[in-house]
Every structure is written in structure tokens, then in C-alpha cells.
Amino acid sequence: MIFSNWFCLMGYWLNYKQSDREPRANDSEVFHHLIEPYFRHANWFSFKSQDKDKGGCCSYQTNLYMDYGQKFGLSPIGYYEKIFNFTGFNKKDDSEYRLVFVKTRWSDKMCSNVISQVGFGQGNFKIVGSKRTTKPFVIPPIGSATRVFVLSGAELKSNLNFLWFLYYVVCPGKPDMCRGMKPVVGTSEMASSGF
Structure with a gap:
């Protein structure tokens, strides 16, 4: 089930109220119909078995909207945006x-x-998995590339930033989403190796 050689979007998590909008009975249905034609555009695939027959949509995406969009005052279109x-x-x-x-x-x-x-956003930095922060952190080969990007634990928060991720991971996988984006300045120091 390889959907993309570049990235898969997991979702958009919120933890505070966005508006005073009251939930509507048809919010999940509206969001489902809204996202179904477009989820592939952002590589937002579901790995749930019930979504397999529909190519990776839409119970996972709709559940995320209900838990992190509707719950915090977002309309279906607000979360979609x-x-x-x-x-x-x-x-x-x-x-x-x-x-x-x-x-x-x-x-x-x-x-x-x-x-x-x-994950990018606001909040406290958290590492899950290996906690060997004195050892290098690597991003595996992306797309058809043979190189990996290598960072020290000390560089992780400053060099692995959203603009870098957008330019080197999202844009090559989805160039239509990044028209007109300029090369990222200041992150070229991130070492790359041909592992």
C-alpha cells in the first residue's frame, strides 16, 4: 500500500478552541463529501481496513475532523482549509x-x-521512539533519491523546520502545491550522505 514515495499527511491536530461554532448534525457527512475528491491531493491517506476499498478514504479523515475540527469549533470547510x-x-x-x-x-x-x-506547530518539543539524542538523526531517502539527510541531536529543532520540509519533501512530491516557492535559504548546511 505505497501511496507516495515522498510523504503521507497524517492530519491537523488542534488543542484549543478556534471559534464558538456549534456542531451540526450533518458535519461528518459534509466533511466526508468535501474531502473524498481531494484527499489524494495532499497524500492524506487512511490505512484503516474499512477505507482500503475506497483508495484510502474517508473514515480516518472524517474522524480526525470530528475530533480536532468540529470539537474545537471548526466547520467542515474550516478544517479542510x-x-x-x-x-x-x-x-x-x-x-x-x-x-x-x-x-x-x-x-x-x-x-x-x-x-x-x-509534526510542526506550537507546543513543547517531543521525541517518540529512540531517545539517543547524542546520535545522528536521519531522514531516509525521499522519492527516488539515494541520499539521506543527517542532523545531530543539537541541530534537530533548528534545522529541521517547516520551510525545509515543505521545500525538500512536500514540493518534490506535490509540485502543483508549491508553484512559485523559492529555494529555502539557510538549511543547505544540513548534511546529506549517500547511504
Whole structure:
């Protein structure tokens, strides 16, 4: 079930109220119909068995909307816009999109922390998985590339930022989402190796 060689969007998590909007009885149905034609555009696939026959939609996505959109006052279209507007980030203050989550697994073969998930937003930084922060962190080969990006634990929060992720991971996988985006300045120091 390889949906993308670049990335899969997990969702948009909120933890505070966005508005005083009251939930409506048909919110889940509206969101389901809204997202179904577009979930592939952002590589927002479900890995739930009940969504397999529909190509990876839509119970997972709808449940996320109910838990993190409707619950916090967002309409179906409001949550949809949060999902699909992440490339509009480069026009905003980057303090809203700091690295707040990294999921890793330890690789004895590479003697490194291999990054499998990242999260950007506001909040406290958290690492799940290997806690060997004195060892390198690597992003596995992306797309058809043969190189991996390597960061020290000290560089992780400053160099693995949303603009870098957008430019080097999202945009090559979904170039239509990044038209006109300029190369990222200041992150080219991130080492790359041909593991």
C-alpha cells in the first residue's frame, strides 16, 4: 500500500478552541463529501481496513475532523482549509510552525535515529521512539533519491523546520502545491550522505 514515495499527511491536530461554532448534525457527512475528491491531493491517506476499498478514504479523515475540527469549533470547510493551506505557510510567521514532534526508530546498522514522522506547530518539543539524542538523526531517502539527510541531536529543532520540509519533501512530491516557492535559504548546511 505505497501511496507516495515522498510523504503521507497524517492530519491537523488542534488543542484549543478556534471559534464558538456549534456542531451540526450533518458535519461528518459534509466533511466526508468535501474531502473524498481531494484527499489524494495532499497524500492524506487512511490505512484503516474499512477505507482500503475506497483508495484510502474517508473514515480516518472524517474522524480526525470530528475530533480536532468540529470539537474545537471548526466547520467542515474550516478544517479542510487548515489541511490544504499548509503551503501558504511561507507567507506567515514561522513561529507558528516550529518542529514539535519527531517519531524515530533506532537503526543499529546506521547507528542513527531514523525519522519516520514529524509534526510542526506550537507546543513543547517531543521525541517518540529512540531517545539517543547524542546520535545522528536521519531522514531516509525521499522519492527516488539515494541520499539521506543527517542532523545531530543539537541541530534537530533548528534545522529541521517547516520551510525545509515543505521545500525538500512536500514540493518534490506535490509540485502543483508549491508553484512559485523559492529555494529555502539557510538549511543547505544540513548534511546529506549517500547511504
